[in-house]
Amino acid sequence: MPNAYxxxxxxxxxxxxxxxxxxIGRLVDLLLLASEGHSDSLGVGSQEVQKLGLGWVxxxxxxxxxxxxxxxxxxxxxxxxxxxxxxxxxxxxxLYDEAGQEMASMHSVFVLMDQEKRKMTRILPEVxxxxxxxxxxxxxxxxxxxxxxxPSNQKNYRVRFMDIDENRHVNNVHYFDWMLDSLEADFLxxxxxxxxxIVYKNEVHYGQEVTSIVQVDxxxxxxxxxxxxxxxxxxECKWQTR
Amino acid sequence: MPNAYxxxxxxxxxxxxxxxxxxIGRLVDLLLLASEGHSDSLGVGSQEVQKLGLGWVxxxxxxxxxxxxxxxxxxxxxxxxxxxxxxxxxxxxxLYDEAGQEMASMHSVFVLMDQEKRKMTRILPEVxxxxxxxxxxxxxxxxxxxxxxxPSNQKNYRVRFMDIDENRHVNNVHYFDWMLDSLEADFLxxxxxxxxxIVYKNEVHYGQEVTSIVQVDxxxxxxxxxxxxxxxxxxECKWQTR
Numbered sequence: 001m002p003n004a005y006x007x008x009x010x011x012x013x014x015x016x017x018x019x020x021x022x023x024i025g026r027l028v029d030l031l032l033l034a035s036e037g038h039s040d041s042l043g044v045g046s047q048e049v050q051k052l053g054l055g056w057v058x059x060x061x062x063x064x065x066x067x068x069x070x071x072x073x074x075x076x077x078x079x080x081x082x083x084x085x086x087x088x089x090x091x092x093x094x095l096y097d098e099a100g101q102e103m104a105s106m107h108s109v110f111v112l113m114d115q116e117k118r119k120m121t122r123i124l125p126e127v128x129x130x131x132x133x134x135x136x137x138x139x140x141x142x143x144x145x146x147x148x149x150x151p152s153n154q155k156n157y158r159v160r161f162m163d164i165d166e167n168r169h170v171n172n173v174h175y176f177d178w179m180l181d182s183l184e185a186d187f188l189x190x191x192x193x194x195x196x197x198i199v200y201k202n203e204v205h206y207g208q209e210v211t212s213i214v215q216v217d218x219x220x221x222x223x224x225x226x227x228x229x230x231x232x233x234x235x236e237c238k239w240q241t242r
Numbered sequence: 243m244p245n246a247y248x249x250x251x252x253x254x255x256x257x258x259x260x261x262x263x264x265x266i267g268r269l270v271d272l273l274l275l276a277s278e279g280h281s282d283s284l285g286v287g288s289q290e291v292q293k294l295g296l297g298w299v300x301x302x303x304x305x306x307x308x309x310x311x312x313x314x315x316x317x318x319x320x321x322x323x324x325x326x327x328x329x330x331x332x333x334x335x336x337l338y339d340e341a342g343q344e345m346a347s348m349h350s351v352f353v354l355m356d357q358e359k360r361k362m363t364r365i366l367p368e369v370x371x372x373x374x375x376x377x378x379x380x381x382x383x384x385x386x387x388x389x390x391x392x393p394s395n396q397k398n399y400r401v402r403f404m405d406i407d408e409n410r411h412v413n414n415v416h417y418f419d420w421m422l423d424s425l426e427a428d429f430l431x432x433x434x435x436x437x438x439x440i441v442y443k444n445e446v447h448y449g450q451e452v453t454s455i456v457q458v459d460x461x462x463x464x465x466x467x468x469x470x471x472x473x474x475x476x477x478e479c480k481w482q483t484r
Contacts, residue, residue, distance in 0.1 A: 013278055013288070014271045014413055018406045018448075025404065029256045036255055040314075046255070071408065072282075158397070160423040161430055162267065164260045166313065171256055181402040185448055188403055206260075206427055 005038035021068035025176030042130035145236035148215035247280035267418030284372035387478035390457035390464035
């Protein structure tokens with residue numbers, strides 16, 4: 001089935017955190033390895049898309065976590081391109097343990113960006129045709145994360161040279177790091193993430209300083225990454241105590 | 243040969259930087275994957291060593307780089323435990339491309355730390371016996387990096403939750419990130435690292451703020467990571483223009 005792809009991975013020592021479990025940003029990096037691999041396998045990888053002056057950009061992830069893998073654990077990622085409309089592509093991801101039990105899943109929204117104009121552009125049929133998925137008129141109306149209206153904490157972070165990839169984008173994992181590090185160790189060591197809804201609104205760039213704002217309401221946390229007056233991304237997380 | 247071990251790797255999208263090449267911290271993480279794998283394969287991996295109340299800590303790396311791998315490139319890491327004395331273990335690493343050409347090499351010094359006392363302790367014969375390497379009376383006198391006496395720049399970084407591993411240590415890659423990010427993008431985009439000599443002196447901990455101090459002398463850079471009045475690590479790097 002050209003619309004699906006899977007890969008195996010063994011969780012590495014540098015992908016885990018103080019908790020002994022894989023970090024959330026690392027988990028999402030791993031899931032996205034599968035979509036990158038899927039596109040590459042069909043000859044429409046990021047380098048091909050770049051030649052057209054375009055680049056895939058993620059606008060939203062809805063992540064659900066049952067169990068986080070541990071160091072040394074063998075896991076399988078499966079991904080499936082679902083369908084697309086004029087501007088949005090919808091893709092699902094699943095993480096399985098060695099016994100085939102589902103550990104996590106994610107629903108993501110991708111858009112195509114004109115690299116020069118740095119603006120969203122219509123989905124070009126040729127970059128999606130190899131996946132053999134249905135074009136639809138439907139636009140998914142996904143829940144949007146609430147803005148943290150009563151912040152409990154905020155921390156500043158600077159976008160570093162090594163945070164930027166070849167396409168001059170800040171890799172996803174850094175947004176997760178900025179958001180989650182603004183929660184105290186005490187909270188992170190005593191809670192495990194069960195859901196995250198994250199929306200990316202505006203790019204940040206090398207050298208910029210971002211503010212990570214968080215509101216903790218028991219086991220729900222609301223996050224905002226802001227650069228000057230601009231909201232870069234918003235997220236809403238649900239947690240359970242360990 | 244029990245004293246040697248190798249592993250294959252394909253360079254992933256999130257291991258590369260704006261330059262299109264693997265980041266230096268990522269490269270060292272990859273090399274250390276091989277020493278971790280080597281120890282695991284002989285039944286003396288970090289979890290076994292931890293049961294003895296101990297942990298391996300790196301005190302020095304001398305890295306030489308000929309070419310840095312690019313995204314998607316297949317590489318092989320080889321590592322060899324060389325010999326050890328009462329307190330220090332010496333290990334070498336090599337990175338090869340698909341044609342067997344050497345891309346990089348590293349000589350590293352490991353010590354055993356008592357996890358509770360947070361102090362260096364004598365090398366226990368049982369953790370090195372499986373490698374079948376020679377015990378020697380010799381202590382290597384390796385060149386020490388110069389302290390940056392006339393800094394060109396300095397930046398502050400905070401140790402984040404996700405920088406810490408299961409053993410409560412700050413993963414090596416973050417020291418590299420703090421040191422290299424204090425160089426401007428202009429320098430990093432126009433120079434490639436050819437040598438790095440890095441010495442780790444004192445641990446840093448979650449939540450601490452470190453200052454990354456750098457002195458640029460043409461194509462040699464001197465680095466210091468300082469936490470309050472304590473020097474955490476020193477490095478000396480040689481670069482060539484791209």
